Amino acid sequence: MGLLLVAYLGSFLVGGERSLRGIGLPSSVEWVVLGFIVGPYALGLVASSVVDSVRPIILIGLGWLALVAGANYGVTPFGPVPGRRVVLALVFGLASGGLAGAAVYFLSPYFVSSLAEDERRLLAITLGAASTETTRHVMRWVHERHGATGPLFRLVSDIADAEDVIPIAALAVAFSLTQPRGSMLGPAVSFGATLGLGFVLGVICSLLLGREFRVRESWGVLLGTSVLAIGVAARAQLSVVAVLFTLGLTLAVVSRHAGEIRTMLLATERSALLPILILCGIRLAAPKLAPTMALVAIIVVVRVLAKYIFGGILGRAVPEARPAGGLAGLGMLSSGALTMLVGLSCALRFPGFVGDTVLVAAAVLNIVGELLGPPSLRIALRRAGELHELPPPPPSSDELPEDDETSPRPPWADEDGPPSEEVP
Amino acid sequence: MSGGGSHSSRGPLTYAAQLVALAVCFLLLWGATRYAPAADESLGVIAGLGLFLIGGTLAGEVLEPLRIPHLTGYLLVGIVAGPHVLHLVDHDTVNSMTKTNALALALIALGGGAELKLELLKKGAKTLIIATGVQTVLLLFGMAAVFMLAHSIIPFTAKMGLGAIFGVALLWGVLALPRSPSAALGVLSQTRAQGPIASFTLPFIMSYDVVVIVIAATVTTFVKPLVIPGTELSSSAFQELGHAILGSVSLGTTIGLLIVAYLRFVNKQFLVVLVALGFGFTEVLNYLRLEPLLTFLVAGFLVQNLSKQGDKFLHTIEETGSVVYVIFFATAGAHLDIPLLKQYWMVALVLFGSRAALTWLGNDVTTRLAKSPPALRKWGWSGLISQAGIAIALAGAIERSFPSFGASFRSLAIATVALNELFGPIIFKAALDTSGESSKAPEKERSEVVASSP
Numbered sequence: 001m002g003l004l005l006v007a008y009l010g011s012f013l014v015g016g017e018r019s020l021r022g023i024g025l026p027s028s029v030e031w032v033v034l035g036f037i038v039g040p041y042a043l044g045l046v047a048s049s050v051v052d053s054v055r056p057i058i059l060i061g062l063g064w065l066a067l068v069a070g071a072n073y074g075v076t077p078f079g080p081v082p083g084r085r086v087v088l089a090l091v092f093g094l095a096s097g098g099l100a101g102a103a104v105y106f107l108s109p110y111f112v113s114s115l116a117e118d119e120r121r122l123l124a125i126t127l128g129a130a131s132t133e134t135t136r137h138v139m140r141w142v143h144e145r146h147g148a149t150g151p152l153f154r155l156v157s158d159i160a161d162a163e164d165v166i167p168i169a170a171l172a173v174a175f176s177l178t179q180p181r182g183s184m185l186g187p188a189v190s191f192g193a194t195l196g197l198g199f200v201l202g203v204i205c206s207l208l209l210g211r212e213f214r215v216r217e218s219w220g221v222l223l224g225t226s227v228l229a230i231g232v233a234a235r236a237q238l239s240v241v242a243v244l245f246t247l248g249l250t251l252a253v254v255s256r257h258a259g260e261i262r263t264m265l266l267a268t269e270r271s272a273l274l275p276i277l278i279l280c281g282i283r284l285a286a287p288k289l290a291p292t293m294a295l296v297a298i299i300v301v302v303r304v305l306a307k308y309i310f311g312g313i314l315g316r317a318v319p320e321a322r323p324a325g326g327l328a329g330l331g332m333l334s335s336g337a338l339t340m341l342v343g344l345s346c347a348l349r350f351p352g353f354v355g356d357t358v359l360v361a362a363a364v365l366n367i368v369g370e371l372l373g374p375p376s377l378r379i380a381l382r383r384a385g386e387l388h389e390l391p392p393p394p395p396s397s398d399e400l401p402e403d404d405e406t407s408p409r410p411p412w413a414d415e416d417g418p419p420s421e422e423v424p
Numbered sequence: 425m426s427g428g429g430s431h432s433s434r435g436p437l438t439y440a441a442q443l444v445a446l447a448v449c450f451l452l453l454w455g456a457t458r459y460a461p462a463a464d465e466s467l468g469v470i471a472g473l474g475l476f477l478i479g480g481t482l483a484g485e486v487l488e489p490l491r492i493p494h495l496t497g498y499l500l501v502g503i504v505a506g507p508h509v510l511h512l513v514d515h516d517t518v519n520s521m522t523k524t525n526a527l528a529l530a531l532i533a534l535g536g537g538a539e540l541k542l543e544l545l546k547k548g549a550k551t552l553i554i555a556t557g558v559q560t561v562l563l564l565f566g567m568a569a570v571f572m573l574a575h576s577i578i579p580f581t582a583k584m585g586l587g588a589i590f591g592v593a594l595l596w597g598v599l600a601l602p603r604s605p606s607a608a609l610g611v612l613s614q615t616r617a618q619g620p621i622a623s624f625t626l627p628f629i630m631s632y633d634v635v636v637i638v639i640a641a642t643v644t645t646f647v648k649p650l651v652i653p654g655t656e657l658s659s660s661a662f663q664e665l666g667h668a669i670l671g672s673v674s675l676g677t678t679i680g681l682l683i684v685a686y687l688r689f690v691n692k693q694f695l696v697v698l699v700a701l702g703f704g705f706t707e708v709l710n711y712l713r714l715e716p717l718l719t720f721l722v723a724g725f726l727v728q729n730l731s732k733q734g735d736k737f738l739h740t741i742e743e744t745g746s747v748v749y750v751i752f753f754a755t756a757g758a759h760l761d762i763p764l765l766k767q768y769w770m771v772a773l774v775l776f777g778s779r780a781a782l783t784w785l786g787n788d789v790t791t792r793l794a795k796s797p798p799a800l801r802k803w804g805w806s807g808l809i810s811q812a813g814i815a816i817a818l819a820g821a822i823e824r825s826f827p828s829f830g831a832s833f834r835s836l837a838i839a840t841v842a843l844n845e846l847f848g849p850i851i852f853k854a855a856l857d858t859s860g861e862s863s864k865a866p867e868k869e870r871s872e873v874v875a876s877s878p
Contacts, residue, residue, distance in 0.1 A: 056466040184459055197452075204445045208482065210438065219747055224478025231471025232452050236460040271695070 026138040026374060027336045029366040031274055035281020036363075051283040055348065061276040062341055063230035063244040066168070067222075068265045068272075069338060070198075070248020073164055075262065076136070077143075081158040089162030093132045096306040097166055100299045101128025107298055111291040112353070119354060122174055126346045126358045127295065129170035131303045131365060134160035134373075135336025142377050142387075150386030151320035156332060156377070165245075167342050172242035175349065179237060194238045198246025201229045205247065206255035218257075218264065241345050273337055280340045283347055284363055285356050292353075296361045300368055307333050311380075324380035331377030334369040335362075439486055446482045449475055450505070453512045469520045472513035475505055476521075476754035477747065484750075493853040495610040495753045499846060502757020509762065518758045521751065526716075527702030528745070528752035532606045533717045534701070535741040536630040537724020538734055539609075545627055551794040555628055555786070556635055558793070559808070560601065562786040563779065564639065568597035570778040577771055580832035591650035592829065595822055598643045599815060599837055600779050601636045603629040605717075607810035607849045610749055613742060615853060619861035620800040625807035625852075633717055633814065634669070640818055641665040644825055651826055664713070672715045676722025679705070680730070683723060687733040694740050717814070756812060760842045761835070768839040775836075776843040780851075783808045799859045806855030810848025811841045 038045040051058065074081045081089075105124035108115060115123065139157040142148040176190035185193060205225040209218055226244060233243040248265070252258045286292040311329020314321040321328045343362030347355040381387050453475050457468075479501040484494030505512045513521075545552070571593035575581040581589050608629050612622055641662065679701070686697060701720070709716045724741075728734035765772065787805035790796070796804065819837035823830030856862045 056470050059467075059470060200448065201452075204448060207441050208445055208478075219743075220477060220481035220750055223747055224474055224476075224481055224750075226474070227470060228449060228452065228474025228478050231467060231469075231474045232456040234467045235456045235471060 025370055026135055026141040026334050027366040027370040028137070028273065028277055028340075029336075029363070029370050031277035032281040032284075032340065032363050032366065035278035036284050037281070038278075039282035039284065041284070046282050048283055048285060051279050051348075054279070058276065058279060058344065058348065059230055059234055059240055060227060061272045062345055063226055063233075063240045064272045065269065065276065065337060065341055066241040066244035067226050067248040068269050069164055069168075070245035070250075071252045071258070071262050071265050072136075072161075073245070073249050073252065074162055075252070076139070076154075076157045076161050078154050078157065081162045085155070085158040086162040089159040090166065092159060092310050093163030093166035096163075096303065096310065097128040097132035097170060099306050100131040100302045101125060101170075103298050103302045104128070104295055108295060111294040112288070115353075118177075122178060122350065123295070123354050123357065125170050125174045125177075126342070126350070126354065127299050127361055129167040129174070130339050130342045130346075130358055130362045131299045131335075132163060132167045132170070133335045133338045133342075134163060134332040135334050135338070135369075136160050137336055138331075138334035138373055138377060141374060142381060146378060146381070147388035148381050148386055149388065150381070150384060152324060152328065152384040153381055153386050155314075155318060155320050156328060160332060164338055167338060168242050168245045171239045171342055171345060174346070175237065175239035175242070178350070185236065190236075190238060193236065194233070194242045195246050197229060197233060197236075197238065198243040199250050201225050202247040202250025203254055206251050209255055209257055209261070218261075222261070222264070237349075239345065239349075241341055276344065277337070277340055280344050280359065280363065283344065284360055286360050287356065288353060292357045292360055295357055296364050299361055300364060303365065304330070304333065304368075304372070320384070323384045327376050327380035327383070330372060331380045332373065333376065334373030335365050336369075339365055439489065442482050442486050446479060446486065449478050449482070450510070450512070453505070454510070457512055465516060465520065468514070468517045472505070472517050472521060473524075473751060475512065476501060476751050476758075479505065480750040480754045491854065491857060493611050493849040494614050495607060495749070495849050496846065498750050498753035499757035499760070502754035503760055503762065505754075506758030506760070508760070513758055518755060521755045522759075523703075524748065524751050525755065526706040527699065528606070528748045529717060530702035530706055530720050531698065531741050531745045531748055532609055533720030534698075534724040534727075535609055535738060535745060536605050536626065537721040537726075538728040538738040538741065539626050540630060540725050540728065541734075542729045544623060548624060548627065551624060551790065551796055551800075552628055552631065554794045555624075555790040555804075556632060558790045559632070559783070559786040560635060560639065562782050562789070563600045564594070564597040564643075566597070566782040566785075567600040567775070567779060568593040570775065571596040574771065574774055577774075578836065580829050580836075584829075588651045591647040592833065594643050594647050595826075595833070596775075598636075598640050599818055599822070600775075600782075601632075601639060602811055602814040602818060603632060603808050604810035604812040604814070604845070604848065605629050605633065606749070606752065606812055607845070608807050608852065609745075610753070611807070611849050611852045611856065613745070613749075615856050615862040617856040617861040619859065620797045621803050621807065621856060621859055622861055624796075624800055624804055629807070630721060633721070636814065636818075637669065637715060637718070638665065640821070644822070648825070652828070668713060668715050669718065671712065672709075672718040673722050675709070675712075675714060676719040677726060679719065680723035680726025683727050683737070684731040684733065687727070687731065687737065695744060698741070698744055756845065760845070761838055764835050765839045765842050768836050771836060772839040772843055775840045776847075779840075779844070780805075780809055799861075803855035803859050807852045809844055809851050811844035815841045815844075 037043055040046070040048050074086060101124040104127045105120060108120055108123060134156075136157070139148075139153070139160055143153070172191055172194045176185075176187045176194065179185050179187065179190050202225075205221055208221045208225075226247065229243050229247055230240050233240045251261060255261060307329040308326040309329065311321070311324070311326040311331075314328055315325040316322075324331070339362045343359035346358040349355065350358075378387065453471055456471060476498075480498035483497030483501045485497075487497045487500075488494070504510055506518060507513065507515045568590075571578070572589060575589050575593070581592060584592065605626075608625050611617075612626060641664075645659075645662070683697070687694075706716045709719055724737075727737050731737075784805040787808070788801065791801035791804055816838060819834040819841070822837075823834040826833070853862075
């Protein structure tokens with residue numbers, strides 16, 4: 001309850017040139033910092049055990065955010081991401097995350113000698129997963145604040161959106177590989193069950209939303225399916241985030257109301273995200289500081305290098321990216337909520353060195369991304385001639401919108417609502 | 425509560441698909457319960473909540489062609505998934521889920537208070553006052569008489585003297601008084617009924633809660649010397665009652681004014697306010713020994729009648745409640761003690777039938793005295809059959825006050841309330857449908873249909 005109120009009060013404070021209306025900083029890292037400040041390592045107002053005490057709520061929050069991400073996968077304000085770009089994003093994401101994972105796998109024995117082989121593998125997969133995402137909010141930010149439009153902007157938006165599937169898949173693999181002893185599910189079955197559960201419930205949800213889309217019933221169906229999926233996944237020790245992402249993705253592909261569902265879900269994102277990010281900050285811990293920071297430094301360096309190199313390759317291969325060169329890649333350094341979801345998910349499932357390190361890495365990657373990503377993206381887009389002067393933004397309304405029964409806006413949606421889906 | 429309305433476009437295939445989906449949801453949880461026992465109870469709670477929500481929503485839809493209210497569907501899902509039938513959700517999990525009831529009850533009371541528009545109350549004041557008097561006298565003494573007559577088939581009265589049986593019978597009379605605001609609100613929310621029955625039922629049930637609280641305290645105080653030998657009449661119960669009622673009204677007024685100010689000057693993130701009121705403030709009220717239902721009722725009433733934000737406020741509560749109520753009723757269903765109902769079914773049936781008959785009689789007398797419209801004379805009783813949380817809470821209070829027979833009394837009460845809870849909403853919805861009040865509602869639901877994407 002307190003967290004909800006803190007997030008609520010804090011939402012009034014966020015603003016300024018670097019922030020995004022209704023979100024805050026593109027990476028939303030300020031909420032993680034706020035959590036860290038009130039947490040046990042700074043002011044000590046909240047103990048880290050609070051995270052365990054509200055575990056069910058966190059699982060629901062994580063699952064819901066993954067559902068939002070899944071339902072919005074492959075769709076940008078410009079429309080669906082073309083298949084070629086999805087492939088490009090997957091290759092880029094795999095290369096970026098794979099390089100980070102490989103670096104961790106081979107270098108970790110130099111910093112942590114006590115790691116067993118399976119822990120080393122787990123660390124590599126999860127840190128690789130945490131170092132893949134480019135937040136879509138940075139694209140929204142550069143569009144809202146600097147009027148970015150054009151082919152390069154569209155290219156990076158498409159890649160940023162489409163690469164989200166890599167960290168989710170990596171998370172599903174990590175959870176499948178670590179099924180507890182005596183579990184009836186082997187790694188392959190467990191991975192299949194993760195996808196299967198999300199798919200089956202996604203199809204059911206889509207079926208139930210039916211031909212006509214009734215907003216009030218839809219909330220019951222969406223929430224019910226999601227919470228059931230979260231509960232079953234958590235019981236079976238599957239990745240809640242991966243199951244719900246699959247559910248959202250299935251829903252977006254199968255349902256004829258995908259557009260309305262996206263709008264409904266996006267409107268709830270902030271309400272779920274802010275408390276989760278604060279909890280991430282509270283949960284941050286590094287009992288083995290030196291090895292943790294060494295591993296974090298490795299993946300930060302590898303991520304920056306990988307992005308820069310990818311930007312260079314992109315500049316040579318795609319004409320739209322030529323003027324920006326490597327900076328287009330650095331512009332995609334901004335990570336955000338998905339990275340924190342991966343971190344918190346791992347911290348809950350793999351308590352100890354692995355979980356702590358992934359969560360710290362997620363937070364550090366977000367901070368580094370926040371410092372380097374938006375300025376690089378702005379310069380890259382300026383070089384490409386895709387930044388435009390914007391008229392001053394209209395004042396935000398303090399009133400609730402008039403009752404509109406046709407609007408799929410939920411009762412708990414914040415007043416800023418979801419981002420505009422209009423093509424800029 | 426899921427909206428009802430025009431569902432004519434849904435064919436048999438849709439209902440079949442919904443049934444299959446319902447079965448798959450049950451199967452999924454059964455599989456998880458069977459093959460992945462939860463090490464952590466909270467995981468069971470999440471899965472149970474999910475099943476209740478999706479299963480309840482589905483069951484409400486599936487039962488719609490039978491003209492059964494959605495909330496009966498929610499109850500049935502709770503019963504089937506609950507600890508007495510399939511055991512997909514166990515006792516501890518159900519108990520953990522009841523924490524959501526605080527939010528549901530707050531929303532019900534706020535919504536109920538906001539439904540009480542002053543001009544409508546003024547218009548129906550005569551009927552409401554007469555109904556309060558008639559229903560109270562008839563049910564209190566009528567049910568006490570039925571209980572006295574039926575005491576030979578009520579096991580726990582076997583060794584009691586006549587005075588004690590009379591005392592217990594009066595307590596049973598008190599137990600017959602509470603109605604279910606949540607059930608009434610649920611059915612009205614689904615049918616969006618408009619007309620004399622709808623206009624009478626909710627204000628009556630809401631305002632009658634206050635009467636029940638007063639009468640329960642009074643009768644309990646007077647009955648004690650009859651049932652517990654050596655006990656003297658004490659005025660302390662009235663002091664506590666005065667404190668609870670005055671405190672609740674004062675605090676309710678303050679909360680109402682704060683909500684008005686919030687809606688006027690901030691008007692953002694109202695869900696957070698509702699959640700804070702439902703979960704946080706209910707705890708405060710319980711600590712202060714005030715009545716949450718009365719407090720929130722007064723607050724809702726104030727927002728409706730002292731500001732221009734009433735309709736918007738009500739709309740937000742309805743939207744939020746649509747999800748919360750499904751869980752509330754499904755949890756109530758899971759709580760229903762089916763083995764107990766099996767044990768007491770005959771007595772419970774007699775008491776249920778008598779209460780329904782007395783309620784009908786009370787309505788007949790009221791409407792004749794108040795010269796009410798024919799529809800109200802015919803069907804005004806239908807919304808007053810349902811009982812739920814308040815009656816069970818009252819039975820719990822009686823159990824604590826009279827430990828010698830309290831447990832058995834409460835068991836019989838739960839069995840009887842179960843019948844009222846199951847059949848009350850069905851009767852109410854049938855009455856609204858038959859009288860045509862359901863169909864008089866504006867086609868609001870239609871406007872909620874968002875056109876399919878091309």
